Each structure stands twice: as structure tokens, then as C-alpha cells.
Amino acid sequence: MRQLPLARRGERLSVLCLGAHSDDIEIGAGGTILRLIADGVLVDIHWCVLSAPGIRADEANASAIAFLQGAAVTNIELAEFEDSYFPSQSREIKQWLSAVRERVSPDVIFTHARDDAHQDHREVNRLTTNVFRDHLVLEYEIPKWDGDLMQHNTYMPLPSTIMDRKTELLLEHFGTQRSKDWFDELTFKGLARLRGMECRAEERFAEAFTNRKLALTIG
Template sequence: MKQLPLAKRGERLSILCLGAHSDDIEIGAGGTILSLIADGVLVDVHWCVLSASGVRAREANDSAVSFLQGAASYMIDLGQFEDSYFPDQSREIKQWLMALRDRVSPDVIFTHVRDDAHQDHREVNRLTTNVFRDHLVLEYEIPKWDGDVGQPNTYVPLTSNIMDRKVELLMKHFGTQRSKDWFDELTFKGLARLRGMECRAADRFAEGFTVRKLAITFK
């Protein structure tokens, strides 16, 4: 399988991470972020969680700080939109994202996959692609009981150490979620093992993404 690096060691890469809820970015793209930092890419990250308040806000902030340790720079934005009702808040969320667009110009955006079963996730995807029209967008997946795991077309292989670190940080920082039957090491490693199999990852693990549009140059 042909591999196209986002950036090489020592190169700078600007990243915008968008998540509806406090643990979404970490579940969907946390291994990729950890890998970029570990590989020596100088990542500048703007990490945005649209619904984070109370305990969940503290979890979101502390987790982001841990995942972004070693980044060249980072900014964490925590929104206050009401969980489970994003479609009803579409106008306000779009305005929030448009204001964000005026402040950042990322090389790559991580956001929810379009066909996610959660209404908040779908709305974030719809507005991401509506507001950020000239960017590389990688849509990440969130496993859940709805059974909506799809068929990604882009993969980021993960080392075993990165996979272990991702799970360790998820379980450490999201105490409010540990009582849920799906939030455990087996779920996260199981999905990553399947994605690793699909792209023949050397260490057997990978995160899967969907890319809708990509321009290739020959310079």
C-alpha cells in the first residue's frame, strides 16, 4: 500500500482537531496525534471540543494536555453547546466555527465521519466541511453500540507503544465514561487491530479515516 506522509521529522504541521464531546478526538485520532509528536513532526494543534462543561470540561482539558505533550504548540478551546442537540444549535455552531476559521489556517483537519450514527457527530462533520472548504479533512470514527463502524479509505499505522499509550490516557482521563460497557481497552484495541489488518500495519494497529476529497500534485 502506498504511503503518503503528512509531514516528516522536523517539518511543521498545523492541525485542527474538532470533536463534539470530551473524548471524541482522543478515541478517533489520538493515536495519530501521539505518533506525529513521537516521530518528531513539529505540530501546532488547535484542539476544539464543542460540548464540554463541568467535570467533562476538566476531563477534556487534562486529556488534551496529556495527548499534546511534546507538541510544538497547542491551543485548547472548550465550547458550551448542549450535548445531544447539535442539529438544533446548527446556526450557533456554524458561527462558532466561522470565527475559528478566522483565527486558524490548518494544514489538516480531524473531524467526525459523515455517516456517524450520533446526531451531534454528524452535525459537526456537516458544518466542518461547509465552513472549511479548502482543507484536507480526515474524518475519524467512534465505535459505539449503534454498530455504525464503516469502511475507511485512509489509515495511520500505530506502533504497539503508541496504541498502549492511547488506551492508557483514555482510561486515565475519562473517569465519567469508564462505567459504560463499550469504553474499555478491548473496544479500542479491537477496532485498531481490524484497521491494522486492513492496511497491513507492521505493529498490527492503525486508526482509520475517511477522506472525501484530495488533490495530488507532482512537484
């Protein structure tokens, strides 16, 4: 499988992470963020959670700080759009994302998948690709009881130490979610093991993404 480096050690990389809810970015792309930092990439991260009210805001902020430890530059933004009703708030969310675009010009954007079963996730994807039209967008996945896992075309292999750290941080920072029967180590590591199999990851684990458009250059 041909491998294209997202960034090399010592290079600066601007990243925009978008999540509908407080734990979405960590579940979908947390391992990739941890690996970029651990591998010595100078990551400038703008981390945006669109629905983080009350205690969920405390969880989101503490988790983001933990996941971003060692990043070159970090900026965490939390909004309070109403959970489960993103389609009806589309205009306001688009305005919010347009304001983010005025402050950051990322090399890569991590956002939700186009065909995710959750309506909030789909709306974030739709607005991401509408507002950020000339960017590399990688769509991450969120496991859930709906069973909407899909085929992907882009992978980030994860060392086992990174996978362990991702799981540890998720379970540590999102106490409000631990009552859900799917929110556990087996789910996170099981999915990553399957994605690692698909890309033949050296240490067995990977996160998977979908890329809709990519321009290639030579030299």
C-alpha cells in the same frame, strides 16, 4: 499500498482537531496525534471540543494536555453546546467554527464522520465541511453500541507503544465514561487491530479515516 507522508520529522504541520464531546478526538485520532509528536513532526495543534460542560470540561482539558505533550504549539478551546441537540444549535455552532477559522488555517482537519450514527457527530461533520471548504479533512470513527462502523480509505499505522499510550490516557482521564460497557481497552485495541489488518500495519494497529477530496501534485 502506496504511502503518502502527512509530514516528515522536523517539518511543521498545522492541525485542527474537532470533537463534539470530551473524549471524541482522543478516541478517533488520539493515536495519530501521539505518533506525529513522537515521530518528531513540529505539530501546531488547535484542539476544539464543542460540548464540555462541568466535570467533562476538566476531563477534556486534562486529557488534551496529556495527549499534546511535546507538541510545538497547542491551543485548547472548550465550548458548552448542549449534548445531543447539535442539529438544533446549527447556526450558533457554525458561527463558533467560523470564528475558529479566523484564527487558524490548518494543513489538516480531523473531524467526525459524515455517516456517524450520532446526530451531534453528523452535524459537526456537516459544518466542518461547510466552514472549511479548502482543506484536507480526515473523518475519524467512534465505536458505539449503534454498530455504525464503516469502510474507510485512509489509515495511520500505530506502533504498539503508541496504541498502549492512547489506551492508557483514555482510561486515565475519562472517569465519567468508565461505567459504559464499551469504554475499555478491548474496544479501543480491538478496533485498532482490525484497522491495522486492513492496512497491513507493521505493528498490527492503526486508526482509520475517510478522506472525501484530495488534490495530487507532481514534483
